Amino acid sequence: MPVAKPESSDARVIAHIDMDCFYVQVEQRKQPELRGLPTAVVQYNSWKGGGLIAVSYEARKFGVKRSMRGDEAKYVCPEIQLVQVPVAHGKADLKIYRNAGSEVVSILARKGRCERASIDEVYLDLTDAAETMLAENPPESLEDINDEALKSHIVGLAEDGSDVKEKVKNWLCRTDASHRDKLLACGALIVAELRAQVFMETEFTCSAGIAHNKILAKLTSGMNKPAQQTVVPSVSVKELLAPLPIKKMKQLGGKLGDSLKSNLGVSTIGDLLQFSTEKLQECYGINTGTWLWNIARGISGEKVEGRILPKSHGSGKSFPGPHALRTIGLVEHWLNELCQELSERLVADFEQNKRIAHTLTLNARAYMLRDTNSQKKFPSKSSPLRYGIAKIQEDALNLFHAGIHDYMGSYASKGEKNQNNGWGITALSVSASKIFTIPRGTGTIMNFFPTQSLACCASPQLSGDASMHEVVQLTAAEIESGSKEFTTAKESIGGIPGMYPRDQKRKIQEDKGIGSIMGFFEVPVQSCPSLNQEPHEETSRSSGHGSESCWQKNQAESQNRLLYGEQPQCLSVGPTMNPQEGKRKKLQGTSSILRFLKSSKYSTHDRIEIFQEPCVPSSSGEMRARGSGGSERGEWSYKANEIDPTVIDELPPHIQQEVWSWLKQSHSSKPSSSTITRYFFPPK
Structure with a gap:
């Protein structure tokens, strides 16, 4: 529904850039021999030569239209060159066109706030650039005007x-013009320069509309094609809009436009001028009625969003007529193809732009085979987005089942879930939306854990930017719930020393090496000669001066096992430390996450030794006291074959490898009677 937004009191300069038959230009750049020849880009579907999706201006002169198919175009223009669009996942692959559009956007964004509307359309807010030019180098002071600017079309100028x-030069250089028109003149000069720059760097031509708002700029960018631009002065707005059919105006080409024509007899924008605001609000509500009144006068306050990247990613395919999908198997096949393409684009977006999407949406068009009034719309279904091809495919299929159940209504209960009860699917699409940028400087989740000093060895440092493997394993719901915390992390936890990753990073690098998540767990030590000895001050002192203690040896051995792929000798978890142990705990090393797993195949003697503090003297009585009461918790263990493999798949890859290695070793050992409940700490 259109939204009425008040126009700014300050004059704005808005440009809409529209590439000229863009897909053809991209193909002509790849194959220069096609330049100057009638050319068309066709779909991958070869039926009747494929449908035309872009037609060069040379071909249009022969009467070739986009509504034609390749065979028909060849009949009208035998010399036409047909180029098939690239194919991937059983559908058109628009990647090369998308990338070419990004080249253009990067050039246009040099002069002002840029909003990418589609692959080949861009809005520009040039107000600041025009104001600067008017103040420092106004058009009337220029000795030479760009030839591209002199080819501009000024609405209202004969x-x-x-x-x-x-005549155009005189209009651009008027000294008695209003401030608004002077800004438009500056905008025309800036756009002409940008269009020339685009052609020089990319070999692409484009057309443009320059006006005081987005609606007028969009309306006029296609009036004089190719490779030209049109300017709309304020005094010429009524002259431009009055004869315009309502279907040509943005947001009036559908049901609203039909309603205006049938209920009010409106055929052109000029016809709307006879209706008051009250009459339009009475018929269409306050919001839409106000918007209609404004649009008839060329008034719009819609702003140019500073967005170069797309707001969403999508992949879709149509199945017209006899190609309609009528089985769950076919639907699943095409959903898998669409989801694979979507996943590739999501991963590319993350790697290039550090952005993550939150919501997965499925849309479809369907019909009932035996329903004479099959106009019921297939419901759109959404769910939190989980990264990974298999997960996206699984969620998309579940969304389809939910949608077809709602679409079928009472018919859905008459058959099995995978049985077709008389429906056909003519279009499928999946999309990812609610995309947020990971704030610059955000590190891995490890930076939010308390740091520990390493006495004898440092782990490789992680990059300050979050890696794909760590970030994408968060569910969409988790990301969405934390998105606001990401953007306000500095403010919300700024008062807590060391908690914000960017502030903490330097300190971490100075104090210790940042390794994997395994670095935050204890070292499993099977035995230690000094286990039952009293602590000596000399021992701890010598540790800081390079002498190799028992603990250091075990620590080095543990690190070597991790680095060179050796299997850990034991898997167990001991009681948590009490506050009095905190000081000496800092001296301990770090090792594998398997430290928190307990294998039942080792003897009681081994377990007791493992649970002692590594190389820190402690009596067995003291250990029993800590394990049985006070502030500490006891030990639990579990059966390895009771681990859900899907849980392991959620771990980072390097931890997955280690856990799988242990599970393989555990399966080869004799089964024990321990249960998974022994793995968890009991309640206090």
């Missing part, structure tokens, strides 16, 4: 005669 360029 173009008859041979001195059109001179």
